[in-house]
Amino acid sequence: MMKRQANAPMKRISAEEAAGLVRPGMWLDYGAIFGQPDVFDAALAKRKSELSNVGFRSCLSVKPRAVLEADPEGEVFHWVNLHFSGYDRKMHDAGRANYMPVNLGEIPDYYRRFIEPIDILVVKARPMDADGNFNLSAATLWLRAMIERARMVIIEETTGIPHVLGDGVSIHKDEVDYVIAGDNAAAPELPNPAPSEVDKAVARLIIDEIEDGSCLQIGIGGMPNAVCSLLQDSTAEDLGIHTEMLTDGIIDLYRAGRITGARKQINPGKMVCTFALGSTYLYDAIDHNPDVEFHAVDYTNLPQNIMQNDKVVAINNTTQMDLGGQAASETDGHRHLTGTGGQAQFARGAYASKGGKSFICLSSTFERRGERRSRIVLGLTPGNAVTTTRADMMYVVTEYGITNLKGKSMAERAKALIALAHPDYREGLERDAYDNGLIPRGYFGATVKPS
Structure with a gap:
């Protein structure tokens, strides 16, 4: 799959249409933490019977991944994880997660030098502003490197995540292929245990x-x-x-x-x-x-x-x-x-x-x-x-x-x-x-x- 022409217009499509773009043998990337897509994930899980050998990468899941829940034996969806949450650990124990050893600060370089280009990158972002920018919220991490290396970029638009400031915290509509509507659910919370x-x-x-x-x-x-x-x-x-x-x-x-x-x-x-x-x-x-x-x-x-x-x-x-x-x-x-x-x-x-x-x-x-x-x-x-x-x-x-x-x-x-x-x-x-x-x-x- 070739990345679209720079002057091609961004399109708004349904989650089902976006999931329909996935083909056997593709590599997807879900990003990290609460930047991971949920509506797209659920739509893709429903296509299990139509697909084979689909790989995806993610990091620190804060809620269950629908594609994994739909495919407990790992017959279709193959998962590489860059840092485990409690859910990720549970899935690894069940044989569903493959860890990639990383120094977190080197990951952008891995994407630019060693990881094959991403067929489809799907991440959450806040609704587009008047300047055509989508704010990527509080998981900046290696997003810019992934955007550079992705053949296709899909934004799952949501109001449920905070708008953050800084460097590389947004993506312009000219870098986006498709936008789908998210569920606007509040960002998942990580319990803060009282110190012993x-x-x-x-x-x-x-x-x-x-x-x-x-x-x-x-x-x-x-x-x-x-x-x-x-x-x-x-x-x-x-x-x-x-x-x-x-x-x-x-x-x-x-x-x-x-x-x-x-x-x-x-x-x-x-x-x-x-x-x-x-x-x-x-x-x-x-x-x-x-x-x-x-x-x-x-x-x-x-x-x-x-x-x-x-x-x-x-x-x-x-x-x-x-x-x-x-x-x-x-x-x-x-x-x-x-x-x-x-x-x-x-x-x-x-x-x-x-x-x-x-x-x-x-x-x-x-x-x-x-x-x-x-x-x-x-x-x-x-x-x-x-x-x-x-x-x-x-x-x-x-x-x-x-x-x-x-x-x-x-x-x-x-x-x-x-x-x-x-x-x-x-x-x-x-x-x-x-x-x-x-x-x-x-x-x-x-x-x-x-x-």
Whole structure:
């Protein structure tokens, strides 16, 4: 299929007509998060019996995908996913999702250099304005690269998503082949869990390391949210935001007056992100808000951009860490859970920033089938993917303390991380470290800041 001529008029058609454009063997792209189409998806699912070997890519589904629900055995629709949500994980467990390993900030380059052109790109956007632009809302990510590489572009028009400002947040009608009517449903919300006591303990340790003028990257989860909550009552002033994901917690800080961006070196005065996911409170806050700038993910996530701001503070979670400092944040053995996302890139960018700090947080233990286990281990679970390497690891935080691994030997790292483990596991971890040569006999050293 050839892309239409530049002067061909955009057409408005029905969802059924749009789905009728799909042919066997095509590759489609649905974009990401709540930018993924719903009305088109439902119409395409109804064509299952007419199609074969149709592939599609998407990322972080926030509601079930009709084509997958209609084809539970994967006979027709084949799915590649770039980062899992809870729904995506469930479908992967059922054998319906194939993960593509990515550094999120590199994805535009993947589309431009390595991924074959998209036959049809279908994404949600707000209704066209007087200038002929469709606002693509709060999932800027790699949309521009996909638009460049798509042979056909279909917009599912909806009023249910926020209008955002920034760079590359819209598509002009001259770049669009077809427009279909969406359902105007409100953007799905991601529940914001209340922080646990462990989350709060970790957050208190991080708060002490955040200075006036720090530029924050906040990841997803209870611990980063706890940091935002405690920062509201701290003395830190003139905080900035240069992050991948905008969250409810960041908006809380903004509303509390802690975020001004006045000391940022790039995009001063602006909260910079590439997507937003949270509650209606968040979506209302970003709608037409000139203090929030959305950019492509290769602007927000590449270390060479992150490091241009001083005092970058990157705060992210992991699920398991070995005694050398390798963080496995995306898998449980060979079972895929989430994705690499931007964790590794922000760890590098924050470290390279003048006065910057990267924090990887984890609770010391977790429970599985009623059994408590340590998250700090001698060796990672077989099959676990390393998200952030030991060479990139800077600060590690549990409820028992905080340590900086930069400049530490393997023995010093092992001793420091053992001190961050739950007390019930420290003796066993130390014995394993000695038995496996991580700590030479008689060695002593590294201390950690007490919790």
